[in-house]
Amino acid sequence: xxxxxxxxxxxxxxxxxxxxxxxxxxxxxxxxxxxxxxxxxxxxxxxxxxxxxxxxxxxxxxxxxxxxxxxxxxxxxxxxxxxxxxxxxxxxxxxxxxxxxxxxxxxxxxxxxxxxxxxxxxxxxxxxxxxxxxxxxxxxxxxxxxxxxxxxxxxxxxxxxxxxxxxxxxxxxxxxxxxxxxxxxxxxxxxxxxxxxxxxxxxxxxxxxxxxxxxxxxxxxxxxxxxxxxxxxxxxxxxxxxxxxxxxxxxxxxxxxxxxxxxxxxxxxxxxxxxxxxxxxxxxxxxxxxxxxxxxxxxxxxxxxxxxxxxxxxxxxxxxxxxxxxxxxxxxxxxxxxxxxxxxxxxxxxxxxxxxxxxxxxxxxxxxxxxxxxxxxxxxxxxxxxxxxxxxxxxxxxxxxxxxxxxxxxxxxxxxxxxxxxxxxxxxxxxxxxxxxxxxxxxxxxxxxxxxxxxxxxxxxxxxxxxxxxxxxxxxxxxxxxxxxxxxxxxxxxxxxxxxxxxxxxxxxxxxxxxxxxxxxxxxxxxxxxxxxxxxxxxxxxxxxxxxxxxxxxxxxxxxxxxxxxxxxxxxxxxxxxxxxxxxxxxxxxxxxxxxxxxxxxxxxxxxxxxxxxxxxxxxxxxxxxxxxxxxxxxxxxxxxxxxxxxxxxxxxxxxxxxxxxxxxxxxxxxxxxxxxxxxxxxxxxxxxxxxxxxxxxxxxxxxxxxxxx
Numbered sequence: 001x002x003x004x005x006x007x008x009x010x011x012x013x014x015x016x017x018x019x020x021x022x023x024x025x026x027x028x029x030x031x032x033x034x035x036x037x038x039x040x041x042x043x044x045x046x047x048x049x050x051x052x053x054x055x056x057x058x059x060x061x062x063x064x065x066x067x068x069x070x071x072x073x074x075x076x077x078x079x080x081x082x083x084x085x086x087x088x089x090x091x092x093x094x095x096x097x098x099x100x101x102x103x104x105x106x107x108x109x110x111x112x113x114x115x116x117x118x119x120x121x122x123x124x125x126x127x128x129x130x131x132x133x134x135x136x137x138x139x140x141x142x143x144x145x146x147x148x149x150x151x152x153x154x155x156x157x158x159x160x161x162x163x164x165x166x167x168x169x170x171x172x173x174x175x176x177x178x179x180x181x182x183x184x185x186x187x188x189x190x191x192x193x194x195x196x197x198x199x200x201x202x203x204x205x206x207x208x209x210x211x212x213x214x215x216x217x218x219x220x221x222x223x224x225x226x227x228x229x230x231x232x233x234x235x236x237x238x239x240x241x242x243x244x245x246x247x248x249x250x251x252x253x254x255x256x257x258x259x260x261x262x263x264x265x266x267x268x269x270x271x272x273x274x275x276x277x278x279x280x281x282x283x284x285x286x287x288x289x290x291x292x293x294x295x296x297x298x299x300x301x302x303x304x305x306x307x308x309x310x311x312x313x314x315x316x317x318x319x320x321x322x323x324x325x326x327x328x329x330x331x332x333x334x335x336x337x338x339x340x341x342x343x344x345x346x347x348x349x350x351x352x353x354x355x356x357x358x359x360x361x362x363x364x365x366x367x368x369x370x371x372x373x374x375x376x377x378x379x380x381x382x383x384x385x386x387x388x389x390x391x392x393x394x395x396x397x398x399x400x401x402x403x404x405x406x407x408x409x410x411x412x413x414x415x416x417x418x419x420x421x422x423x424x425x426x427x428x429x430x431x432x433x434x435x436x437x438x439x440x441x442x443x444x445x446x447x448x449x450x451x452x453x454x455x456x457x458x459x460x461x462x463x464x465x466x467x468x469x470x471x472x473x474x475x476x477x478x479x480x481x482x483x484x485x486x487x488x489x490x491x492x493x494x495x496x497x498x499x500x501x502x503x504x505x506x507x508x509x510x511x512x513x514x515x516x517x518x519x520x521x522x523x524x525x526x527x528x529x530x531x532x533x534x535x536x537x538x539x540x541x542x543x544x545x546x547x548x549x550x551x552x553x554x555x556x557x558x559x560x561x562x563x564x565x566x567x568x569x570x571x572x573x574x575x576x577x578x579x580x581x582x583x584x585x586x587x588x589x590x591x592x593x594x595x596x597x598x599x600x601x602x603x604x605x606x607x608x609x610x611x612x613x614x615x616x617x618x619x620x621x622x623x624x625x626x627x628x629x630x631x632x633x634x635x636x637x638x639x640x641x642x643x644x645x646x647x648x649x650x651x652x653x654x655x656x657x658x659x660x661x662x663x664x665x666x667x668x669x670x671x672x673x674x675x676x677x678x679x680x681x682x683x684x685x686x687x688x689x690x691x692x693x694x695x696x697x698x699x700x701x702x703x704x705x706x707x708x709x710x
Contacts, residue, residue: 007070013114018102018680021114028068029058036100036117038065038077039127042084043093051084052076053119059097067115078103079119080674087124099123104673121677274343274569283574285312285626290559291568292341298564301337302552303330306686307539309627310637311338314537315393315514316576316623319616320412322399322517322528324645324709325541331518334541335395342575343567344391347380355402358410362426363503372426372503382503384510391575392513399517400525404532412535414509418580421509512572521709530608530646537620537641542685581615582622590614590621590635593675601668604655607646617642632676639672639688644708647695652704661704665696 005028013024025036037060040053056075057064066075077100088094102108103118281287289309296303311334314321323331332348339346355361363375374382377394384392399408414422517536519525528536585591594614602609617638624634651661658666672689673679679689691708699706 005068007068009070010112010114016114021102024068025115029065030061030063031058033060037097038100039095039097041093042079042087042096042124044081044084044088049081050078051081051088052078053096053098067113069113069115073113073115075117077117077119079124080121083121087126095127097125097127274567277568277570277574281568286628288312288568288570289627290556291561291564292338294556294559294561294564295341295567296337297553297556299337299340301333302547302549303334304547304552304683304685305555306683307334307541308338309624310539310686313620313624313627314539314641317537317616317619318418318514318576318578320415320515320517320532320536322519322532322536322538323541324519324521324538326543327520329541329543331541332395332397335393335516335518339391339393341567342391343569344393345384345387347376347383347392347394348397349377349380349394350397351399351401351407353401355407357407360402360407361411362424365426374503378426378503378507381507381510381513384513385507388510388512389572390512391570391572392510394513394515396515396517398520398525400519400521400528403526403529404517405529409531412532415515416535418578421511421578423506423508425506426503511578514575527648527709528645533642533645534608534610534613537616538645539641576623581612582618584611584615584618588618590618593635597671600671601663602643604663605647605660606649607643609643609646613642630678632678633682636676636679636682636686636688640686640691644688644691644695647706647708649706650704651699651706659704661696661699661706664692664706669693669696 006024008024013021016024025031026034029036037058038053038056039059040056042051042053044051054076055064056066056077067073087096099120100117101120103111103116107118108114108116275281275291277283277288281291286309289305289312292312293303293305293308296308311321315338323334325331336346336348338344352360361375362378363373365372377396380392380394384390384394396408411424414424519528521527528538586595591614594609594617598609601607620638620641621631621634624637625631628634647664649660651664652659654660655663669689669692672692676682676689679687682689684690695706695708698710702710
């Protein structure tokens with residue numbers, strides 16, 4: 001250590017930020033490029049649990065460096081032992097070149113050394129041996145001398161490798177010749193097996209053809225039944241359309257129903273000028289996020305960029321999204337404001353505490369009134385179906401006021417269909433056939449009565465029933481007694497017709513619909529069941545009062561958008577296509593990470609985690625990459641959405657040799673920090689590492705009870 005270096009006491013620097021600590025090191029070690037690059041000897045420590053670098057020198061000046069502390073602490077940057085073993089191979093020690101960074105804060109505290117350094121994973125280069133005498137080399141020549149030494153070493157190693165490979169090649173040739181005879185024997189065996197397999201394949205093909213024919217026959221029969229039912233409905237609608245003027249004249253339908261069936265009017269929304277995602281933004285999702293965030297700020301609504309890019313990605317998954325957080329944290333507002341920003345429609349459906357079945361969500365057919373009683377949720381689906389080019393965001397507000405698995409599970413099962421938009425059967429197609437038969441009889445009777453008594457000026461239903469002759473004749477034909485009311489019967493027919501016109505017997509889930517739920521977790525609400533958590537993405541919010549508004553505003557100003565008064569129109573397909581999740585690939589890095597996490601932690605903790613969850617994660621990663629290339633950020637988000645919300649268990653229970661709380665604190669937390677190496681760069685609000693730390697701290701303060709929602 002040079003005499004000119006500034007020496008610090010631990011107490012003097014322990015409260016400095018990481019940035020300030022780096023600055024002290026740069027000044028002490030004469031580093032000007034903002035990167036600490038060193039070389040030295042990599043060795044395993046005696047206990048075999050850690051490895052470190054000895055004889056540390058800078059690569060620019062070939063200068064030996066140590067920590068600038070008055071209590072002398074030797075600079076021996078540590079490196080994770082498994083990674084070190086991969087580099088060392090069979091060697092006891094080797095020379096390496098690498099970059100350094102500050103160790104995690106907990107390590108610096110544990111060693112009482114604010115300057116504690118660690119090797120950056122992925123920065124290591126093997127040097128083998130660097131014969132440099134700093135007294136013989138000018139500082140200005142040091143870097144080139146090191147490069148030359150590396151070149152000579154690589155050349156020597158390459159020459160040795162070529163010799164080894166030549167020897168190995170000769171041995172391989174001898175081995176191949178020795179095996180040739182044995183392989184010829186194996187080929188003959190395989191040829192015989194191939195013949196047998198071909199015979200079996202032929203028989204199997206024949207069996208498959210037979211089964212296919214049976215299946216095709218069954219499908220044809222099923223399609224005929226569907227066509228038969230559909231024809232009944234079309235026949236009724238066609239008849240209604242044909243008799244529309246007559247039905248309106250006699251008040252069986254109102255003006256709105258008449259317009260819908262006679263000229264097929266679809267409700268139109270006010271045409272407003274918008275920007276196009278495809279033509280104005282060239283399908284650039286990253287720029288779209290910047291614009292939407294700016295658009296919302298123009299409406300005095302501030303959200304961090306992370307929330308917008310995460311929410312847009314979830315919208316594109318076509319999965320159920322659940323926004324969780326305290327009351328007033330901006331959950332419902334996000335649904336409404338985002339819908340406005342993309343030229344869509346937000347439908348907020350309040351959930352009632354007395355909802356117990358799917359009928360509370362979708363409605364039901366009343367056989368007494370012969371009419372389907374629709375709900376606001378179903379009406380929103382039908383409206384969306386009639387406006388297929390407009391995105392609809394249907395929000396079940398405070399969805400956990402009732403038990404979600406009671407009223408929503410059947411509908412959620414329908415949403416699991418990824419090959420096509422799921423179809424929802426509301427009531428039997430035969431009901432429409434009964435209505436058609438009854439309506440036809442009524443129309444025939446009234447038409448004949450109208451013709452017979454046309455000289456009396458029969459122009460509407462009231463005039464019709466006021467005519468005593470017609471009234472008596474209709475009662476006789478329908479078998480009514482004097483107590484029966486033709487006016488009441490007319491009202492029944494009117495309600496039946498309105499139901500058929502406005503509510504189809506079945507509806508396909510419109511491609512332009514996204515389902516979102518909001519939840520508050522308190523003593524008045526129910527927890528979400530594992531079945532719901534397994535199929536949904538949880539996006540948690542904090543109070544907007546805790547946000548750094550100035551930072552968000554500065555971020556938005558940096559985008560440079562000036563005119564943000566127009567909404568940004570997306571084609572429906574650009575907001576996500578309902579398609580099968582990506583296939584599970586055992587070799588994929590993401591799959592490997594979560595296979596290991598499941599074996600080491602999720603299964604021992606009793607946290608349900610299956611193949612579908614991994615495939616949902618693969619889909620999320622693929623879509624998130626369009627907005628943000630940071631793969632670790634995507635993994636971080638996935639853990640918050642799909643893993644941590646399932647952390648509700650007794651941490652005092654044993655899992656192997658330790659309790660569950662210690663398992664996540666002492667083993668899982670360091671593992672997660674290693675997987676998400678850039679977690680220090682992620683805002684605390686959106687960090688899975690910080691979220692897990694909070695879970696652990698809350699559990700320690702709550703008798704070991706682990707609860708993500710607490």
